[in-house]
Amino acid sequence: MAFVTRQFVRAMSSSSAASAAAKKIMVKHVTVIGGGLMGAGIAQVAAATGHTVVLVDQTEDILAKSRKGIEESLRRVAKKKFAENPKAGDEFVDKTLSSISTSTDAASVVHSTDLVVEAIVENLKVKTELFTRLDKFAAEHTIFASNTSSLQITSIANATTRQDRFAGLHFFNPVPLMKLVEVIKTPMTSQKTFESLIDFSRSLGKHPVSCKDTPGFIVNRLLVPYLLEAVRLYERDLVPDYRRLYTSCLLPHCISGRVATLSASEAQVPTGLDDKRV
Numbered sequence: 001m002a003f004v005t006r007q008f009v010r011a012m013s014s015s016s017a018a019s020a021a022a023k024k025i026m027v028k029h030v031t032v033i034g035g036g037l038m039g040a041g042i043a044q045v046a047a048a049t050g051h052t053v054v055l056v057d058q059t060e061d062i063l064a065k066s067r068k069g070i071e072e073s074l075r076r077v078a079k080k081k082f083a084e085n086p087k088a089g090d091e092f093v094d095k096t097l098s099s100i101s102t103s104t105d106a107a108s109v110v111h112s113t114d115l116v117v118e119a120i121v122e123n124l125k126v127k128t129e130l131f132t133r134l135d136k137f138a139a140e141h142t143i144f145a146s147n148t149s150s151l152q153i154t155s156i157a158n159a160t161t162r163q164d165r166f167a168g169l170h171f172f173n174p175v176p177l178m179k180l181v182e183v184i185k186t187p188m189t190s191q192k193t194f195e196s197l198i199d200f201s202r203s204l205g206k207h208p209v210s211c212k213d214t215p216g217f218i219v220n221r222l223l224v225p226y227l228l229e230a231v232r233l234y235e236r237d238l239v240p241d242y243r244r245l246y247t248s249c250l251l252p253h254c255i256s257g258r259v260a261t262l263s264a265s266e267a268q269v270p271t272g273l274d275d276k277r278v
């Protein structure tokens with residue numbers, strides 16, 4: 001009898017795990033709002049990994065510049081990746097560019113998208129106004145994510161009616177090169193949304209780490225005291241060259257080095273982050 005019960009529980013838990021997984025959003029179509037430094041990089045990486053992308057910005061001129069920047073960046077990638085086969089490199093560039101369309105009207109393009117990644121100006125009012133508007137036009141299942149570095153994700157999510165489908169997705173510059181992505185979960189973000197974003201980040205070839213909605217998230221929280229100590233070393237005349245310390249040691253170590261290779265659980269432990277915004 002105990003054996004039958006165990007088998008039953010096992011079957012139930014594996015079927016509920018399977019159905020939970022089945023409920024995750026498989027992101028195929030992405031809308032990136034903001035075609036600047038970060039948005040263009042996110043659009044490029046998403047398109048290069050098989051997603052269809054709409055890149056949105058305020059004017060056609062800005063979008064033309066973004067597209068040109070993406071093409072140049074892709075040509076650099078192709079030169080390295082397809083060094084032995086330039087024709088395959090050209091095909092990669094053409095295929096990736098053909099997966100990116102552009103628009104100056106976010107509301108008209110979000111109706112069929114799986115994920116909106118916002119990378120516009122770092123201003124809470126502008127971001128909340130954007131998401132409030134998009135909330136009315138986006139499909140029910142669409143996940144909203146902000147790439148903000150310093151604003152509270154919860155405050156932006158509260159401007160929408162889909163707080164459960166809202167999270168932070170914090171990429172690092174330059175996006176095509178930097179492996180780390182912070183997936184920021186607010187108290188309202190559903191597990192399904194969180195897992196969908198982890199899967200999406202992995203599909204981009206990135207290393208996602210999870211974090212609660214706390215100032216600086218992980219990397220900037222670690223980086224600021226690190227840099228302050230560097231300034232103190234220099235101020236006390238303990239190191240001769242502050243700039244060298246900064247460029248050749250601190251940044252590579254903190255962003256692209258160790259942190260980028262931490263697993264999600266490891267990354268959460270040392271930060272001890274919680275929802276108290278200290």
Ligand SMILES: NC(=O)c1ccc[n+]([C@@H]2O[C@H](COP(=O)([O-])OP(=O)(O)OC[C@H]3O[C@@H](n4cnc5c(N)ncnc54)[C@H](O)[C@@H]3O)[C@@H](O)[C@H]2O)c1
Nearest residue numbers: 034035036037038039057058119120121122147148149173
């Ligand atoms: N630059 C970085 O290293 C970095 C790293 C991580 C995260 N971030 C965050 O990413 C976001 C974007 O930063 P960035 O460096 O790419 O800025 P950016 O100035 O290069 O680009 C912002 C783009 O957003 C567009 N924009 C502004 N308001 C808009 C609107 N309402 N609708 C559509 N487009 C709009 C602008 O025209 C501009 O092209 C910010 O929230 C920033 O904090 C930046």
